[in-house]
Amino acid sequence: MNGIPLGVCTRYGTLGASSRLRYYNFRGAFEAAGFAPCFRPFFSDAYLRKLYAGEGKSRIRGAAALLRRLAGAAFLPERLLIEYELLPELPFGVEARFLRNRHYVLNFDDDVWLKYAGRKRLEDKYDRLVAGAAGVICANDLLLERVRRLNPETVKIPTAVDLDAFPVSAEKFPRFTVGWIGTPVTYRYLELHAEALRAMARSVDFELLVIAKKSLESRALPGVPMRFEEWSTEEEGALLARCHAGIMPLPADDAFAAGKSAFKLIQYLAAGLPAIASPVGENRNVLRPGETGFFASTPEEWAEQLSCLVREEALRERMAADARRLAFEYSIQKYGPLYGAFLQRTLG
Numbered sequence: 436m437n438g439i440p441l442g443v444c445t446r447y448g449t450l451g452a453s454s455r456l457r458y459y460n461f462r463g464a465f466e467a468a469g470f471a472p473c474f475r476p477f478f479s480d481a482y483l484r485k486l487y488a489g490e491g492k493s494r495i496r497g498a499a500a501l502l503r504r505l506a507g508a509a510f511l512p513e514r515l516l517i518e519y520e521l522l523p524e525l526p527f528g529v530e531a532r533f534l535r536n537r538h539y540v541l542n543f544d545d546d547v548w549l550k551y552a553g554r555k556r557l558e559d560k561y562d563r564l565v566a567g568a569a570g571v572i573c574a575n576d577l578l579l580e581r582v583r584r585l586n587p588e589t590v591k592i593p594t595a596v597d598l599d600a601f602p603v604s605a606e607k608f609p610r611f612t613v614g615w616i617g618t619p620v621t622y623r624y625l626e627l628h629a630e631a632l633r634a635m636a637r638s639v640d641f642e643l644l645v646i647a648k649k650s651l652e653s654r655a656l657p658g659v660p661m662r663f664e665e666w667s668t669e670e671e672g673a674l675l676a677r678c679h680a681g682i683m684p685l686p687a688d689d690a691f692a693a694g695k696s697a698f699k700l701i702q703y704l705a706a707g708l709p710a711i712a713s714p715v716g717e718n719r720n721v722l723r724p725g726e727t728g729f730f731a732s733t734p735e736e737w738a739e740q741l742s743c744l745v746r747e748e749a750l751r752e753r754m755a756a757d758a759r760r761l762a763f764e765y766s767i768q769k770y771g772p773l774y775g776a777f778l779q780r781t782l783g
Contacts, residue, residue: 468775546694
């Protein structure tokens with residue numbers, strides 16, 4: 436393959452949402468910008484399958500992944516695009532040795548600084564990596580504000596969606612269906628909002644479609660009509676497009692949640708779905724109240740907003756149209772060229 440060699444050091448392979456959406460899906464943009472990307476995931480898809488199957492994190496598998504990364508780090512090309520860090524759990528001094536004489540761009544979609552908070556050997560690692568980077572990409576304003584004081588060569592690129600993957604003309608499910616898409620790890624945000632979901636069920640007749648893992652049926656919430664579908668890249672867009680609305684609940688007092696990108700809301704935009712979401716973090720920047728959906732904080736507000744969407748079909752259809760129009764602002768179609776141009780400027 437012709438082009439400048441670019442080592443793309445992701446956390447996961449294509450099964451990991453953050454890595455797939457912020458790196459693998461932009462392969463064409465990297466190549467169009469003159470790079471020859473070579474993807475080097477830290478964890479394998481097999482690791483994620485075990486994690487999503489409920490086996491939890493494994494120090495042994497984590498150590499094996501670190502050894503693999505260490506063994507290959509010396510052979511990485513001169514230019515690197517890195518998801519968070521090259522060597523997780525190792526201090527900056529060790530990582531800096533492998534980054535010497537290399538130019539690298541960091542990419543953040545979560546407030547990973549919290550992971551090392553209070554750990555003396557590691558708590559300043561991300562700051563030092565950011566300061567030495569050729570450039571830094573951030574998914575949201577919270578992260579952008581954090582890194583900009585350390586490195587002026589920054590850009591905001593939201594976790595972007597491929598508009599072509601969402602057939603907005605798809606026939607809706609017969610029963611009013613509210614979609615939620617995520618992983619077994621983020622399913623806990625639904626569990627934390629069980630009372631709100633039960634209030635919604637008492638208010639209107641609807642079904643909550645959980646697009647994640649069928650095995651989550653064992654954790655179905657009592658009092659909430661739910662259906663579970665196995666997630667896949669091939670089916671996620673079609674399933675969401677058949678829903679009538681989407682939800683993104685997040686806890687208000689969770690620092691990590693406040694630093695998350697609002698990608699669920701972006702997917703709902705692409706599917707032409709009005710959304711109900713918690714007014715937390717990047718959600719406040721993506722959702723436009725009264726235009727593409729509503730914010731809700733209490734169980735009563737969640738129930739009231741869903742009732743409004745069920746009752747007022749004309750409003751729902753207008754919001755759906757506005758959502759699809761706005762989706763371009765968060766799409767690969769828009770950000771692919773910008774991503775490529777940033778890499779050209781910082782690494783070319």
